[in-house]
Amino acid sequence: MINKARSFWSLDRQVKSMLFEAYVYLAWARLLKLLPFYKIAPSLGEHMEETNYIPKVNERKTISQVSQTVHMMSRYTFWESECLVKAIASLKMLEKRGIESTLYLGTRKSENGVFAAHAWLRSGPYYITGAEGMEKFTVVSKFAKRLSVKNGGETYG
Numbered sequence: 001m002i003n004k005a006r007s008f009w010s011l012d013r014q015v016k017s018m019l020f021e022a023y024v025y026l027a028w029a030r031l032l033k034l035l036p037f038y039k040i041a042p043s044l045g046e047h048m049e050e051t052n053y054i055p056k057v058n059e060r061k062t063i064s065q066v067s068q069t070v071h072m073m074s075r076y077t078f079w080e081s082e083c084l085v086k087a088i089a090s091l092k093m094l095e096k097r098g099i100e101s102t103l104y105l106g107t108r109k110s111e112n113g114v115f116a117a118h119a120w121l122r123s124g125p126y127y128i129t130g131a132e133g134m135e136k137f138t139v140v141s142k143f144a145k146r147l148s149v150k151n152g153g154e155t156y157g
Helices: 002-008 014-034 037-044 057-074 083-096
Strands: 101-109 115-123 126-129 139-146 147-153 154-156
Touching: 014 057, 014 083, 014 147, 037 139, 057 083, 057 126, 083 101, 083 115, 083 139
Parallel strands: none
Antiparallel strands: 101 115, 101 139, 115 126, 147 154
């Protein structure tokens, strides 16, 4: 524990800030899970829409940093931070940085009839969270978090 604390304090300020931000968004996303889904769905984006798959080269580094930070911090939360919590936290971190994303919700039934659900997040061609096992699930819902570009009081996008 002491070694982990030393490692954290030895990081540069920007990395520490991003780790703290991820922790806060993971907590917020976990609290959202306590609400009925119909209440949080509008904040996730446009229902049954997707964002573009075309990569934006200047966003790749930021997307990777968000993914790594959320995955790292999810191991240190004292609450459950699994697929949906990580996807929502990442979506909000990307939104803050002006990067669009699509959140997917999927379901499946195993061979022995057990129902399972999974969530994952994509931005451009990159999967930020939940890529592991997503191919086993049927997409039942998706939310496109598109971002508007403001110019002189008018909104485009």
